Amino acid sequence: MKYLALITILGFFQMSFAQNPIIQTKFTADPAPMVYKDTVFLYTSHDEDDAFGFKMKNWLLYTSTDMVNWTDHGVVASLKDFKWTDPENGAWAPQVIERNGKFYMYCPMPGQRGIGVLVADSPYGPFKDPIGKPLVKNSSDDIDPTVLIDDDGQAYLYWGNPNLWYVKLNEDMISVNGNIVKDPSVAKIKGSPDPFHYQEGPWAWKRNGKYYMAYASTCCPEGIGYAMGKSATGPWEFKGMIMDSDKRSNGNHPGIIDYKGKSYVFGFNYNIGKQTMSKHYERRSVCVSEMKYNADGTIQKLPFWDSEGVQRIATLNPYQRVEAETIAFSEGLKTEKMTEWERNNPYDTGKKITDRIVVSSVNNGDYIKVQGVDFSKGTHSIEVSVAALYGGKIEIRTDAIDGPLLGTVTVTGKAEGDIFKTIKTPVKNMKGIHNVYFVFRGDRDLFYFDWWKFNEI
Secondary structure (H helix, E strand, O other): OHHHHHHHHHHHHHHHEOOOOOOOOOEEEEEEEEEEOOEEEEEEEEEOOOOOOOOOOEEEEEEEOOOOOEEEEEEEEEHHHOOOOOOOOOOOOOEEEEEOOEEEEEEEOOOOOOEEEEEEOOOOOOOEOOOOOOOEOOOOOOOOOEEEEOOOOOEEEEEOOOOOEEEEEOOOOOOEEEEEEEOOOOOOOOOOOOOOOEEEEEEEEEEOOEEEEEEEEOOOOOEEEEEEEOOOOOOOEEEEEEEOOEOOEOOOOOEEEEEOOEEEEEEEEOHHHHOOOOOOOOOOEEEEEEEOEOOOOOEOOEOOOOOOOOEOOOOEOOOOOEEOOEEOEEEOOEEEEEEEEOOOOOOOOOOEEEEEEEEEOOOOOOEEEEEEEEOOOOOOEEEEEEEEOOOEEEEEEEOOOOOOEEEEEEEOOOOOOOOOEEEEEEOOOOOOEEEEEEEEEOOOOOEEEEEEEEEOO
């Protein structure tokens, strides 16, 4: 009886919680979440796999509608989109905001070149530089932009390390209105105490008539502190820590949203890198926790990023095409963009057929976990799109990596890594809401995995 009770409890946590970090296929940092049309758009900076210090060239995008399964959309913008800056390194913390149907991405530039802005007609991009120069070029503090549009329509851009600066933006969001101001309530004054513990990474928002400024605090390691104010320009009053610093994470950078009746704070740790490396490298991984407010608007302190993450708040429809890079958790895998051309000839590629984001580096024992799959219509078969390298198998299991086997897809092709084929395989009938594991079996590099889809009975 105790054993059955334990299985029930474990099953509950399998179905209800994600694991932190929420992205495992790339190193990600500086989370900038944005809610738009019932979807969370999570923009991140990107630490390269071989980074010792900060080695960052582009910004990535992930989306979710359930807070546990995140779909990788690849590189959404890069330093190369700014023709006036160094494209090799320095793509630090960004933020994206929507206004009047357009999307504005504020990005710090390397080498003290200021803060740039990109604009797009879609949250997925493409983002383009509308002004061809810095939006703000003020001081060596010009990093970590955050933006707030107040209820009266006035937009504010904030940034800074170790000081907090702000300026008003015009309605076009690509020009400034008035002078740049060094915030006096957070300003660093030599020889004086710092009651705000402000360091960098500000994140501004408004909720229930109250203004908030969260930030990475007191380097290093950095926690997440916050202050509250009566206006978008303060004065700011320090209220406490959202999360204390922890020796397990050298830095931090908050990103905060309300979504489907809950509040969330994003940040990062170093857990994925530390699975294989003993020394410190700037190879970070984004995490998320649910955040709760007290009745007076203050924020309840959270423990350091726990592995359980947050509760799933929606289910996933398996009867429509699901991108393989939609992942709650994975082991051993990477994702990459692949472009398929009409001809395989570098001197004459012909027309572009399509771009794909695919799961790659697929080897024996690697797996993908997808949470909350709603099999209300039952299951008859599964279709997968793959491109075979050496071939292999996909075991489809429910609720655990060694859970009940629904079926096995056999990828028999070989040396076809540039040819995607759809394989249809029968599976056992399954109903209810389950976590699904795609467990990969084979001898070496198996295949690229593009998408999957279950067929109902």
